[in-house]
Amino acid sequence: MEQKQTAAGAQVGPLLLKVEGVTKSFPGVKALSDMHLELRPGEVLALVGENGAGKSTLMKLLSGIHTADEGRFFLNGEPYEPQSPKHAQELGISIIHQEFNLMPDLTVAQNIYIGHEPRSGSFFLNERKLNAQAKRLIERLHLSLEPKWVVGELTVAKQQMVEIAKALAYDARVLIMDEPTAALNDREVEVLHDLIRRFAQPDTGVIYISHRMDELKVISDRITVIRDGRYVGTVNTSETTMKEVISLMVGREISVEAKPEGVQEDREVLLSVSGLSTKHLLKNVSFDLKKGEILGFAGLMGAGRTEVARAIVGADKIESGTIRLRGEEVNIKSPADAAKYRIGYLSEDRKRYGLLLQQEVNANIGLSSLQELFQSFGFMKDKAIRAKSTEYVKALRIKTPSIAQTTRNLSGGNQQKVVIAKWLVKDCDILIFDEPTRGIDVGAKEEIYRLLNDLAQQGKSIIMISSELPEVLRMSHRILVMSEGRVTGQLSADEATQESVMHLATLRPDENPEDAAELGLDESDLVATATTTKAGSP
Amino acid sequence: MTASTLTPEKKEHHTATEAIGTTLRERLQQFLAFASLIVIVVFFWAMSPNFLNFSNFTAILFSTVVIGTLALGTTFVIITGGIDLSIGTGMALCAVISGVLIVNTGLPVAVGVLGAILFGGLIGFINGVNIAVFKLPPFIATLAMMLVAQGLALVISGSAPIYFTDDPSYSKISTGNIVPDVPNAVIILAVLAVVSAVLLNKTILGRYTYSIGSNEEATALSGINTRKWKIVIYTLAGLFIGMAGVLISARLGSAQPATGMGYELQAIAAVVIGGTSLTGGKGSIVGTVIGALIISVLNNGLQIMSIPQEWQNVILGCVIIVAVYADMARKRAA
Ligand SMILES: Nc1ncnc2c1ncn2[C@@H]1O[C@H](COP(=O)(O)OP(=O)(O)OP(=O)(O)O)[C@@H](O)[C@H]1O
Ligand SMILES: [Mg+2]
Numbered sequence: 090m091e092q093k094q095t096a097a098g099a100q101v102g103p104l105l106l107k108v109e110g111v112t113k114s115f116p117g118v119k120a121l122s123d124m125h126l127e128l129r130p131g132e133v134l135a136l137v138g139e140n141g142a143g144k145s146t147l148m149k150l151l152s153g154i155h156t157a158d159e160g161r162f163f164l165n166g167e168p169y170e171p172q173s174p175k176h177a178q179e180l181g182i183s184i185i186h187q188e189f190n191l192m193p194d195l196t197v198a199q200n201i202y203i204g205h206e207p208r209s210g211s212f213f214l215n216e217r218k219l220n221a222q223a224k225r226l227i228e229r230l231h232l233s234l235e236p237k238w239v240v241g242e243l244t245v246a247k248q249q250m251v252e253i254a255k256a257l258a259y260d261a262r263v264l265i266m267d268e269p270t271a272a273l274n275d276r277e278v279e280v281l282h283d284l285i286r287r288f289a290q291p292d293t294g295v296i297y298i299s300h301r302m303d304e305l306k307v308i309s310d311r312i313t314v315i316r317d318g319r320y321v322g323t324v325n326t327s328e329t330t331m332k333e334v335i336s337l338m339v340g341r342e343i344s345v346e347a348k349p350e351g352v353q354e355d356r357e358v359l360l361s362v363s364g365l366s367t368k369h370l371l372k373n374v375s376f377d378l379k380k381g382e383i384l385g386f387a388g389l390m391g392a393g394r395t396e397v398a399r400a401i402v403g404a405d406k407i408e409s410g411t412i413r414l415r416g417e418e419v420n421i422k423s424p425a426d427a428a429k430y431r432i433g434y435l436s437e438d439r440k441r442y443g444l445l446l447q448q449e450v451n452a453n454i455g456l457s458s459l460q461e462l463f464q465s466f467g468f469m470k471d472k473a474i475r476a477k478s479t480e481y482v483k484a485l486r487i488k489t490p491s492i493a494q495t496t497r498n499l500s501g502g503n504q505q506k507v508v509i510a511k512w513l514v515k516d517c518d519i520l521i522f523d524e525p526t527r528g529i530d531v532g533a534k535e536e537i538y539r540l541l542n543d544l545a546q547q548g549k550s551i552i553m554i555s556s557e558l559p560e561v562l563r564m565s566h567r568i569l570v571m572s573e574g575r576v577t578g579q580l581s582a583d584e585a586t587q588e589s590v591m592h593l594a595t596l597r598p599d600e601n602p603e604d605a606a607e608l609g610l611d612e613s614d615l616v617a618t619a620t621t622t623k624a625g626s627p
Numbered sequence: 628m629t630a631s632t633l634t635p636e637k638k639e640h641h642t643a644t645e646a647i648g649t650t651l652r653e654r655l656q657q658f659l660a661f662a663s664l665i666v667i668v669v670f671f672w673a674m675s676p677n678f679l680n681f682s683n684f685t686a687i688l689f690s691t692v693v694i695g696t697l698a699l700g701t702t703f704v705i706i707t708g709g710i711d712l713s714i715g716t717g718m719a720l721c722a723v724i725s726g727v728l729i730v731n732t733g734l735p736v737a738v739g740v741l742g743a744i745l746f747g748g749l750i751g752f753i754n755g756v757n758i759a760v761f762k763l764p765p766f767i768a769t770l771a772m773m774l775v776a777q778g779l780a781l782v783i784s785g786s787a788p789i790y791f792t793d794d795p796s797y798s799k800i801s802t803g804n805i806v807p808d809v810p811n812a813v814i815i816l817a818v819l820a821v822v823s824a825v826l827l828n829k830t831i832l833g834r835y836t837y838s839i840g841s842n843e844e845a846t847a848l849s850g851i852n853t854r855k856w857k858i859v860i861y862t863l864a865g866l867f868i869g870m871a872g873v874l875i876s877a878r879l880g881s882a883q884p885a886t887g888m889g890y891e892l893q894a895i896a897a898v899v900i901g902g903t904s905l906t907g908g909k910g911s912i913v914g915t916v917i918g919a920l921i922i923s924v925l926n927n928g929l930q931i932m933s934i935p936q937e938w939q940n941v942i943l944g945c946v947i948i949v950a951v952y953a954d955m956a957r958k959r960a961a
Contacts, residue, residue, distance in 0.1 A: 154848065173850065174847070174848050174849070174850045175850030175851075178850050186848065189845070190842070190844065190845035190848045190849070191842065191845055192837070192838045192841035192842045192845055192846065192908070193841055193842065193908070194837055194840070194841040194908035194909055195834075195837060195838060195841055199834065199838075203834075203838055203846065203849045203851065204849045204850045204851045206831060206834060208831065212830050212831060212832070213829055213830050213831075214829055214830060214831060214833075214834060216829075241841075255849075
């Protein structure tokens with residue numbers, strides 16, 4: 090697969106795809122200027138750059154969603170001018186967008202073949218053929234999906250699988266993946282990488298966008314770096330270090346925060362959860378959160394970490410168990426209630442629960458704190474909101490032409506930063522961050538880590554849920570590991586290693602945890618030992 | 628995505644059971660709507676034994692026809708996440724058009740009927756263009772059309788009813804009995820319901836109806852011309868407006884230009900009682916038919932019990948709230 094010449098060297102044979110001098114502006118934003126990119130046949134080309142660098146915009150041009158202001162595309166040496174997503178698809182370009190583009194009310198099979206459904210005549214559907222076709226595709230790709238599952242009821246990870254199946258359903262020559270792994274855990278990432286390797290043929294190519302530096306090394310042949318909409322350079326993956334790539338990406342040094350100091354044992358316990366159970370998943374979850382502590386939640390997708398958060402803030406019903414705040418039992422019935430107790434929850438699904446996409450950036454940042462900070466006698470204090478927003482746009486390096494920009498127009502990572510800003514503005518005692526750095530670039534991650542550390546130092550307590558283990562290991566004073574709705578162990582910052590956490594995260598009665606959970610097996614006996622010995626003993 | 632209160636992690640847990648249970652659950656949902664219909668029928672039967680005799684039974688079906696026809700077309704629109712407020716007055720306008728063509732112009736009945744139906748299609752087409760091309764919110768576009776149609780019906784008819792007394796064959800469209808003892812209108816509604824169900828479940832039109840309502844942007848990104856299909860769907864709803872116009876004027880023997888207002892809300896209520904979600908993506912024809920039946924059974928039963936019209940509306944309003952609440956509670960529980 091690896092080509093003979095260096096990245097800058099002359100090209101033998103035609104390029105699969107070539108981007109030449111492409112420029113694209115949106116009102117107030119120059120998203121791309123004079124961008125270049127070359128995709129060779131048979132390779133996986135990673136495209137990296139900071140949030141708002143223009144990666145998704147380039148992909149949207151390639152797939153015919155937007156049209157370029159200037160510049161040209163070539164597909165197999167022929168000029169290529171996509172008119173619409175359909176047109177691009179017909180010419181063999183398939184794309185998995187950064188944000189999900191699925192129809193939640195339709196089934197897996199219906200989603201995969203939307204627009205290409207097998208028909209009898211030209212108007213009538215052939216549902217049986219559709220399902221059979223989908224079944225074959227799913228088997229060919231080794232995905233754990235069923236054609237008749239309703240997509241809206243699937244996990245984020247499974248939905249991602251549907252997106253992948255949809256992109257691979259047609260004979261694509263060029264497959265573009267815009268942050269396909271942002272929502273996946275390590276195991277699922279491996280499945281995806283496997284698929285990509287199987288997809289890669291001598292005459293096909295993959296453009297792969299990701300902020301997870303560790304996976305670039307594994308999956309890509311070459312890496313193209315983009316900064317502020319401009320082409321910076323291309324390197325062969327085997328001949329570079331991630332450090333070099335990062336410095337190309339950000340064009341400045343990024344300081345890496347040291348691992349935070351451990352919290353003294355005798356700190357006041359702020360939040361104490363004991364015996365928390367919910368109808369569907371959680372079983373007897375207990376833990377303490379101390380003042381000024383960052384408590385990491387590790388576990389596989391589906392372990393129940395989000396459930397714990399949602400149960401605490403009253404978004405889901407609790408079956409049994411108690412929650413104590415500073416020793417006093419509280420009954421939190423809704424997120425609004427939680428806010429009164431100064432508990433904030435940043436949801437993992439920003440599009441659904443985190444943002445008002447049609448509203449301005451500053452409206453989003455001020456939203457959670459309107460009541461306390463930004464009103465007098467019911468009138469909004471616009472000036473204060475704008476001042477605060479400006480402050481956080483700077484602090485988090487949110488890339489936007491103005492704080493009055495419609496949030497929908499921000500890049501994916503920058504939208505995520507807006508959600509974070511919203512919760513940082515609000516003066517909470519306890520902050521629960523669910524996958525806070527999803528889709529955020531390396532540089533900005535450091536800024537967020539620094540802010541979290543600052544908050545902890547100020548005496549705020551933070552629960553951090555993350556699927557990226559290195560992040561949990563680095564940020565947490567203490568790590569709580571969950572598996573299948575139970576706490577399987579708690580580790581101090583010193584004891585915790587990749588291996589010890591993974592061991593606890595995979596403690597389960599059965600080879601396949603999802604199947605076990607789905608079948609409703611009661612695995613209490615099997616992990617009970619781990620739970621009782623470890624839980625509640627930090 | 629349409630709202631669902633489940634978190635992804637939570638879903639993982641019972642994905643398989645849910646997915647397998649989906650069709651079952653849909654059945655159940657319709658079954659429950661059907662069960663409430665039965666309960667209401669039994670209640671009225673207990674209150675007044677006359678309720679269930681054959682002639683009253685046909686009367687109920689007959690009174691379902693107009694709202695049912697409108698509701699069928701609107702089901703498509705509502706599944707896309709849209710709304711159509713112009714169906715009531717649009718229906719009156721189509722009736723007037725039919726009258727003008729047949730009575731005032733003297734064209735054959737068949738031509739008049741076809742003209743009225745196509746005119747309904749035109750109303751829907753204009754709605755569709757306003758919504759899909761000029762991006763007007765469906766509520767606004769069809770609210771405007773509601774007013775336009777109401778005004779035009781009065782203008783064209785000179786604010787006076789048009790009587791079809793010289794064309795007895797026209798009335799037969801609704802009141803004739805091809806099948807003994809069953810009014811033709813009922814047969815027509817049944818046929819329309821079957822055709823709608825086939826369109827919605829077995830054709831690409833139906834698939835794209837659900838798809839647009841489920842996630843319009845994603846549908847467009849999948850390479851589907853959502854603009855075209857939205858126009859098609861509103862036009863289809865318009866054809867139903869036209870047919871309702873014919874059916875109501877044939878039944879009354881006259882085109883009443885001042886009526887129509889209020890039918891749109893009853894039709895929408897029927898769709899909603901039938902379990903179709905106003906946020907789009909979900910719904911069924913069976914549900915809509917049951918919803919329309921519930922409304923006319925209520926109207927009829929309350930009349931038989933001599934409950935005044937004003938109170939009938941109060942009760943209908945309560946039924947809508949209970950029906951939709953029960954539907955939501957069921958979905959939450961699932
Ligand atoms: N429709 C739009 N209207 C206005 N500005 C836009 C629009 N789409 C993108 N932009 C702007 O263009 C720039 C590039 O955005 P793009 O989505 O391509 O970034 P990205 O590299 O994909 O970032 P991320 O890593 O966060 O996904 C950003 O500043 C963004 O705000
Ligand atoms: Mg992007």
